[in-house]
Amino acid sequence: MRPTRPCVTSAQGRRGARGSRSTSSPWRSSSRARRTRSPWWSDCAAITTCTTSRRTSSAFRHRSSGANASMSTLRTPDVLAAGRWWSGDQLDTMARVWRAAVVERFGESDRLIAAAVGASPESVALFTALTSLPSPAVLLPPDARAWRTEPAIPIGTPVALMPAMASLAPEAERFGLIPFVLPDASTCSVGGAPLRPLDGPGVVVFTSGSTGLPKPVFVKSERLRRAGSARARAVGLGREAGALIGSSPAHGQGLQYLGAVLASGCPLGFLDPRDHRLALDALARPMFRCWRATAHLVEAVSRCVLTGPAIVPPFCILGAPISPSLFNAFQDRFGVPLRQGYSSTETALVAVDNGPPADVRPDTVGRPFPGVEVCFGEHPEKPEPAGEIGRIWIRSSWQMAGYGFPPHVERPGDVDGWWPTRDLGTMTADGRLKLAGRLDDAVRTRDNRVVNLEAVATHLREIPFIVEAVVVPLDTASGRSFGAVVECAPSLSVDVIRGKLADSLPPWSWPRVVKIVPALPRLANGKADRRACETLLGQERPT
Structure with missing residues (x-):
């Protein structure tokens, strides 16, 4: 069962529940109190798409299945990992210790502060700690080879390292960064109100680096909150309808889904793609409504010998093309269709196939989210005729602020808020976005x-x-x-x-x-x- 109180060790038990104070705290914490929850957001608004010189719109309604937290009440979620629950109270306690340690060492300012984070509950606690500060947070993957970026991480940037990642300190120094190994949160405590994640200016994550060195992408916190709410509404996340992911918040997809979890107040689960048995156990748990899947793990759970019932969440979403054989094998086994979605680190969420199961198609990525405009062509002011394939341009209220490290960010290629992707696509007659490769996929x-x-x-x-x-x-x-x-x-x-x-x-x-x-x-x-x-x-x- 999901815990209602912290799963604590004896040392943690002395700290009490969320919001308790300790007179033996080695640091002081100054965070804002959380406000009361508000009801689930209203139904989806109209989707606007641009396929000709005249914009057209179509609308659909989504039936949500739970309550959505107000954007002013974000809190650390309950997290499942490796078969164990970590309560939000326990992780908030950990976050307050680490936040206080960072403040004592570097002060509260608007200077960049980085952290190495993985797909783990402790990383969620560190995310809460850093994004509650007035500093832009730079999220680095645990693999230091990905720290070589263009432009480079500014020399002298502090890097917070959880005790389990202390071995990365020499790597940080090699890049000219200032490593700071955080204290063991089980041996000390900090009183005060619960921390509020995504309360700072924003987060820097990095592009995948599949075609060059990773680029830093700065996304403002309010845009992450807005995008998270839109995603939560689209797939029905709520307090008892959580999300399962396999990626770290240091990657675009992991960050976007963490934003949806925070916006909806739902539980979060991390899946290890190397362990399909443990993944099947988590997928069958009734408190999860959405799985942001990977092709590798989908293939594993579709072909392996089952030792229990074939149960997965009702929304299983891939961000990659689905082969017909994999689509059919998954649906035959679980009775649930594999859906596609479309997003990028720069644009955040764009589209998802969130219609009724019988309406899901493996050849499209679904309809654009409410508030997302899409057009196709060499220039957004001269779009291709309806049905023609062209470069995909995206405009929304939750795109990145720009490439780079704040305050120096830029959006090369931006046209009046339209962002030029590297993807080709078209819109079907019923308003679904269909991808047709990438600009760099065509060779002579x-x-x-x-x-x-x-x-x-x-x-x-x-x-x-x-x-x-x-x-x-x-x-x-x-x-x-x-x-x-x-x-x-x-x-x-x-x-x-x-x-x-x-x-x-x-x-x-x-x-x-x-x-x-x-x-x-x-x-x-x-x-x-x-x-x-x-x-x-x-x-x-x-x-």
Whole structure:
């Protein structure tokens, strides 16, 4: 069961419940008191999309299933991880200790302060501590290799490290940062009112780095709160209808879903993608309504031998293309459709397929969220005709403030609030957003043929027993070409894959090299590592 009081050790038990005070506190804490809760937000407003020079709008209503916390009452959530519940009270106590330690060492100011955070309850506590300060918080992944960014993290930036991550201190110094190992929160306590997360100016996270060095993205707190409320309404999050994720708040998706959890007051669960048995246990728990899934874990739970009932939350959402075989295998086993969503670190949430189960389609990412405008073309003032494929432009009230570290941020390419993505797409006649690859997915081969690499990847995913495929450009001695890295069942061979492609694609769209792997190389946020795929293909002879 989810705890109603802290799951405490003997040392923690002396600190009492949320809001208790301790006269033995080594630090003082100054946070604002939480206000009372307010009812669930009203039903969704109209969705506005722009597919021609005249904007058109359509509306839908979403039936929420719980209460939504007011944006002024954000609090640390209850968190499930590795089969254990951590109460919000327990994590808030931890956060107050760490906040006081940071303030004692560096003071309360508007200077940047960074922290290494992972997919763990302790990281949620540290997130609460730092985002309650007047400083912009820079969230770093636990893998220090991702700390090499463009632009670089400013020299002299303090980096708060939980005791479990103290080994990262030398890495921080190597980057010119100031490491600060936080105290063991179980050995001391700080009194005061509960902390309010996302009460500071904002958060810096980083792009995935799949096509270059990660870029810092600054998002203001009020925009994170607004986006979190919109996502919570769209999938029905509430106090007894929580969310399961597998990514750290240091990544865009993890941050966005944490924002939705905070906005709705619901419980949060972390899934370890390496342990599908423990994941199945969490997925079957009735207090979770939404799972932000990854292709790897979806494949594992769809194919493994079950030792219990086949139960998953009603909303299972992927942020990547879904192969027909995986879509069908998942639905056949669990009776729940895999839905797609579309977002990015820069734009936050854009669209999600949140319609009735019978209406879910694997070939679209759903309808845009209320308040999101979408248009297609080279320029938002000259959009493509309805139904035509073009570059996707996004405008909303929760996009990033810009690239960089505050106060120096910029939005290159912005046109009157419209953000140019690197994706291609179109809008279907019934208002669903359909992706059609990326701008950098089209290559002109040595034969002077233009090939859309995402279209080739889509054909690969439609081959039975292929779980996922990545198609990337290759520069060879004889000119420009491309290759494919395929994650599939051991029974498939390169010859079989090539035969299937020959049935559906012209010869100039056949990959020069096909590499079969048991699992695609992935970045820390779960996305396919395109650079690693290029390296794999560069080591192969043409097949």
